Amino acid sequence: MSTTIPGDDYKNADKGILTMTRGIQIPTTVGLVVLILLSVTGNAMTVIAYLRDQQLCSVYDFYLFSLGITDLLLSAISLPFYTAYIIMDFSWPFGSVVCKVYLVCDFTLCFQSIMLMLIISLDRLLLIQMGHSYSIKITRRVGIAQVACAWLISFLMYSPAIIGWDAWVGYSTVQSMDCDTEFANDRVFTTITTFVEFIITFVCMTSLNVLIYVKIKQRAKVNPVTSIRLQTVSTINSDNRTSTAAPMPSVARDAGRRHLKAAKFLAMLVAAFFLSWAPYSITTVIISFCEDCVNTSLYQFFIGFLWMKSAVNPFLYAYNSLRYRMHFRRYLSCNGRLQLR
Secondary structure (H helix, E strand, O other): OOOOOOOOOOHHHHHOOOOOOOOHHHHHHHHHHHHHHHHHHHHHHHHHHHHHOOOOOOOHHHHHHHHHHHHHHHHHHHHHHHHHHHHOOOOOOOOOHHHHHHHHHHHHHHHHHHHHHHHHHHHHHHHHHHHHHHHHOOOOHHHHHHHHHHHHHHHHHHHHHHHHHHHHOOOOOOOOOOOOOOOOOOOOHHHHHHHHHHHHHHHHHHHHHHHHHHHHHHHHHHHHHHHHHOOOEEEEEEOOEEEEEOOOOOHHHHHHHHHEEEEHHHHHHHHHHHHHHHHHHHHHHHHOOOHOOOOHHHHHHHHHHHHHHHHHHHHHHHHHHHHHHHHHHHHHHOOOOOOOO
């Protein structure tokens, strides 16, 4: 999330900000542009694949589509503005209104991305627990309602404070050429929101994934008995004589493999979330208590690193799903001839 450290001399070297010399500016700009291209391309391919492939029609695919939309918006809104902010040596030329709109979009989209990962984890657990009744109870309408509620919660998490904090306290801590949240140095608000946004969500996602793994292992212990019963099937031929048919494939075993693969995919999503968010979240809380305790240039790096997850997610989709992998190969080869079955 894009936030800087307010103060009367925030550009002073004593505050820990490295001036944007060419030696710093060029590689930083190149890195951010590459990140934007990777994230926009990957998430755009995810969205197009969902819209064009009728076989990607499950509620789970809809959640991945929603996550792709969220990451695409992050890449198209947050990253370009942040890149311009960095290039202009942490100077914001677009005005306070655009700054607040940008911050609302950035914070809402970031939290929505986390909420969708929670929904996806819960969805996989429900699939394992509910079995055949899952497709009856968890319909597309339920999925849309969950995503809509997530958007509402994500908006309410930060947006009212971003929009009205200066009006509530009666003054502004943000300088004229800066773009920052008014509550950046408020210890109570920053600690509570970081706890909710990072600690609680990470614990919930980890707990859900552990439960998924335990359920899969429990099913794996039961399935061998079921498989033995299915392997011998009595059939009666035209002479009314009983014979033993060929062994039948274990549907339960195949389902177990699919569940295990989905669990590994979710574990990678959670790991990517932790690695990209932990440095930012920890330093944000530290800064709210001690502004000079963290090098501000390092903190800005953690902010940029925060958006790495949006660029990584499409690669995880391709790793986990054959259909997404096929679509991505088709789009990257630009031939449009790949036949999907």
